[in-house]
Amino acid sequence: MTELTDRYLFAATRSLPASQRDDLSRDLAERVADTIEARIDSGASTPETAERDALVELGHPASLAATYSDRPLMLIGPRYFLIWKRLLLFLESFVPATVAAATALGLVIAGGGWEVIGSSIGIGITVAVHLAFWTTLVFALIERYGTGTDVDETLGWTPEQLPQLPELRRPHRRMDLIATLVWLAIAAGFLVWQQFGIVWADGERTSVPLLAPDLWSFWLPYLLALIALEAAFAVWIYRSDWNWANALVNVALNAAFAIPVVWLFVEGRLFSPEFLAVVEPLLDSDAEWVLSVLFVAGVVAFSAWDAVDGIVKAARGGGRGTLDFPGNRSPRRTEL
Template sequence: MKTLNLIEVYIYEVTKRLPVKSRDDIALELRSTIEDMLPENYSEVDVKDALTKLGNPAVLAASYHDKPIYLIGPNLYDNYILTMKRVIPWAILISIFIHIFENIVFFSGKEAILSVAINTIGILIGNVINVLIQVFFWITIVFAVVERVGISNPDLPHNKKCKKWTPEDLKNAEIIPKKKAISKADVVFSFIWTAIWAIAYFNADHLVGIYRSMDGNGNGLQFVMPIFNQDTLLSYWPIVLIFIVLELALIVYKWNAAQWTMKLVIVNAIIHVLSVIAFIVIASNPHLLNDAIIPHTAELLETTSSTVANSLDWIWRLIVATFVVTTLFEIFDSYRKARIR
């Protein structure tokens, strides 16, 4: 690693733990401090000595916070935040899936799925809030106890076994530009979106269809008929299941990579191009729509079945075209991000 890059990586490791609004100013200040510590014709050894004096980037970053961290000290605070970031998304996802699974298993079929879904959303929001409170409380308690019993004290045997931070550790660090990074929020959204369309596919005859008010006042919804022919949809289930597995594997890959790379772009492009082809094949099946949907819609709109059929055909083509365009744009955008140095 070049000497200049060693300094930049150290500054990055400090500033990435700070609020965005103060990163640039602190980076300038820290760079100036490091330069003042170095001789005129400095070497890599001089840089490492200076960085060693400054110490662990996590501890130094904690000293820049406007307010002192009393509950969790600087030696543990960075690990505390990292633990929160790693545990909270998975705790939320597990909570959501448990609740959805319970609703599917205990669904009686007497109430419209859309109504059940609306009620489920309200309950899910409450569950998510409860999970956030529980995770925050218990992780904070654990770290506070660790702090108070002195495990963060470097003189304890536990910490004597731990490797002390040195500038050599920076060689394993990597500066990830903000525009190139894959946020955890994007990964979680991809996971939720995959779960939504997978559930919709296998339950289309109960979920995707025409609804009407049960009492005419908008209080409660009654499922009238499905839009799609479920038997036709399920004839493609092996293909769909393969893509569900591929999407989940891609999500795990993105989570671990944390940034767009050319290898990830290629894998992402292959999976999404194949999914577009599969989507077009399924959408082109003439038996995909429920046979009763066209006459029913024509009766509701007081028009002819041929007019409804032509309109649905154009709408379906628009949906397919939109799916193709958005997929191609997503692939191009990921390629553009991967090229950022």
């Protein structure tokens, strides 16, 4: 059995409950082997092409898995289920978010306040519901009145489209890296954007910076450099995985963030005087004290959690997360 067959078995069984995967994988492996042998014996394929031809003959792995697991792919009928699912997931992945963002931008330009957030979310949800309804309706009509086109032909499926086998060590580390880099980019963008004002007063956005402008003399460039180091460290973790040395570097990076931020806040140098002048009249002394405690506790808790998370990952020999649920961390490497 080659990697191509392994990828086919993985694609066919990955959406099934864990209790069914082994049995189905064995059955499919036997069926693939029998099909390969039959094609060679009949002269329908050469030994070099028999495996690929056998997988094409068996068809799309998701369709084949559905016939084994008593889970029919039904919209109105099974013929167009996979095409409908692929299109719907594609549209829902970006259309609602794009419409919501465009709506939010238009409302902000028109002078909207915090209500922009609620309005944008509501419009995004509405668009998502309409997309699901109208897409499903179109496919229901196609199912009822369309021709009997073969699903594999419609999907244009070939064995080359099979997913790569997951890495035994870190099955989701690329997703971790992308998520980390996106959030770091957002954080860096926020540090720059806040300087131009993010405060709404009397329903209008004002040019009041959140952080004190004199921090640009050192501390804000320091935080931007720290974000760059965090991005480089994330790439390093992606390439090398967690170990004790990386865990100690992670602790140092978190300390390098938390200590200056808490110190600047306690010294009253973190937020700009203009921002405090807008906010303080809206708060009494008790509210200010509670918010101050929550801010310091939040910074310390976030940094401590991330540092401890890295230590736990290193202690477990690497992996995606610290919680024990399927897919959250990979098994330790087994030495032969």
